[in-house]
Amino acid sequence: MSSRITFPIGVATPGTVSVEGSWQCNAAGALSNVMGNGFTVARTGVGEHTVTFDKAYLGYIRFGAHLALNAVDNHKAQVGAYDPVARTLIINTVDMAAGVVADEASHANNRVNLECVFKNVSY
């Protein structure tokens, strides 16, 4: 059990829900070591990761995705299309030099980190 003193985090926009997580890239193989709740994720194409949220929310506030790499490389994660009906969000891993999607090598430290904030109440 944690013993550290913590403080509540306030938010400017009330009634929001964060969905955060990360997962390991495995080249052309299936994604693995998915951490976080409230979503599933699958590789749906070269460098394309489709996040499916468990629940439908009333709207989104923000999306964010960042790529962690074991070794320095010119690659990044880019947020793509969001489909509120299918509850899916595309995250592409991109070779920035070429401007094309590319799979990341399989490594425990090659991970996509996801942070999404949704509206959970109407007002």
Add this chain to the structure above:
Amino acid sequence: MGSIARGQRSSIIPGRVDIEGSFDCFPLLGGSIGGEAYMSGATEGCPNFDTVIEATNLGEGSLTDSKKITVTLVDDAVYADAVFNAALDSGRAVAPAHMDTIFALGGVTPLGDAGNAWELCFVGDMPAAAGEQVYDDAVAGITYIRFEPGVSTAVLIEAAVGGYGGEVIIDTVDTIGGFLTVADDEFAPQLFHDGADQETVSVIHMGETSDVTVHFEAAASTVAEAEAVITALTGDDAIIAVQTAGTGASVLQAGDVLDRTFLHSGQCSNIHGRDFSATRVAVGTYDVTFAATYPGGLRSFDSCLQVPAVVAAYTVDGVITPVSRTARIYVCDHATGNAVDPANDTKIHFTARMDNLG
């Protein structure tokens, strides 16, 4: 009221408040255009004239609808008279591949195909007799379309399909003196010829908060020429003038969006979240300004770009200024490192962590 139960989250830092949000990179235009305006490079030939204006998917709806006005600067060195002439001529008979024009003169002759809702070509300096709307100069091999006061046909241009579908875009009622005014309830630019220079065409976008005038001089019909003229300017000018508060004239070039080009200072659209505003302040540069209700100001900030298609550009966080409560975001071309305006429909998402204790 939503009903999805979720957990709570805490921080080791007291007084933290997160401001999360997102916004479209494209600024609002002030409400009158109801769409997106682009400056694009030469894509159609229009050699002797300064401006081609096209509007695609023009229809009723919100600012987020897919509407645009494209103003094309034509490079005489690239596009010969014959190119435009042939396109225009063929357009009246068959759909030219690169014109895609729905263009009706006198409600009679639709040009082009239905691939786009409509496109307008405005040309001036026509050596035709008064009252003629279309003039074929057989000797020069040039077809001119003229907008003049006093023409007999009421409807000069109408949308043939899509969008306003048959609604009059321009009629003779809108022609005043040497001016041509495009009047519509949602779409109200003005196009007019400068009386002293028949090859000068101006576009005024009349917004609630800003009016922008663009003059295309005969002597500056190429991008390079326009840039040279603009560079020499010291104030509001005959080429580009920002009529309301703004940061002044900018360079007109391929791919520029109209109100980006003119540094509209407009609020970015489609904002999600609270306690902040987002403004485009320069090419590829956005300021997010947070509410003044956080005594300790801004502690950290991160942003992310959502793009309609994969591009070699990304957001980077620029200067965080706690005192002024702003975070500057640059959208950078990864290859060059330069700030660039992203493609339409691009969104910026961010999280700012504020100190609510001070």
